[in-house]
Amino acid sequence: MFDTMTFTKILGAVCGTFLVMLLGKWAAEEIYHVGGHGHGDHEQAYSIEVESDGDEEMVEEAVDVAALMGSADLAAGEQVFARKCAACHVLEDGVNGTGPHLYSVVGRDIGSVDGYGYSGALVAQADVWGQDELFGFLESPKGWAPGTAMGFSGLGKEADRVNVIAYLESIGN
Template sequence: MFDTMTFTKLLGGFAGTFLIFLLGKWVAEEVYMVGGHGEHEQAYVIAVPESGEGGDAPVEEGPAFEEVYANADPAAGEGVFRNCRSCHSVEPGENMTGPTLFGVVGRAVDAVEGYAYSGALEEHADVWSPENLNAFLEDPRGFAPGTKMTYSGLRSVEDRANIIAWLDSLDG
């Protein structure tokens, strides 16, 4: 069915197609890039205004944390705690990568014995009030730049309120 000449034609067709794609890539790099190989700067830049002015729709805020926290479900907060379980314990005096969270609501920031805090938290809060915990859990590095906590944060205000209510219920 296939003889040597047919196989050679097929191989030549694939090789020719590959060379055409390589040539197209080279032409595209020359057109859209400045400086050739090694330097990859854009040949043109589209200016984008940084301000939110213009036809942008207003960003709708969700419900206030205080309203959500008043109706929080501690049982749902226990389920949300699975995100925290790898670094934190809820047993008194049991520190892991992060400090124990037993009694954290209302406790002074950096008050757990035997845990080496980074010092970044002291600059932003004195006590772990529900509001401070909410801000910290939303964006830990945004709330306290330099904190040792590497978690990116909980985006849902309901999840934050539920977990804070659950943590508050642990110490009675």
């Protein structure tokens, strides 16, 4: 049915197809990149001037967490903790879940829970879990401590973060 010559023809057709594709790619690069030069090696033919309103630098306002803590709701913080945090963290002292226990976490040294292996990225950011540190971390753990092993995306609402911090402060402190 199939002999050596048929297989040779099939192999030749496949190799020929790849050769044509390679030559076509090379020809297209030469034509569209003008001799192989990359983008940006020449001056723009036409540029559009855009007026700026003077706000070119976005200045991030510092949030006064202490002032926000006055309006914190412990019950709302408990609900947010139960929905978002309780899957990985435990509030019982000395008991670690997927994450370290959060008993008396406000004011505790970062990375100080015995028996839990931290990723090391947290310790480089701060020494103690204060309200400001927790506020930044809960907003975006990977943004606040790049390289952290915590896979949580964060709490987007300021009120949720403040409520959780207040709730955590009431546990063991």
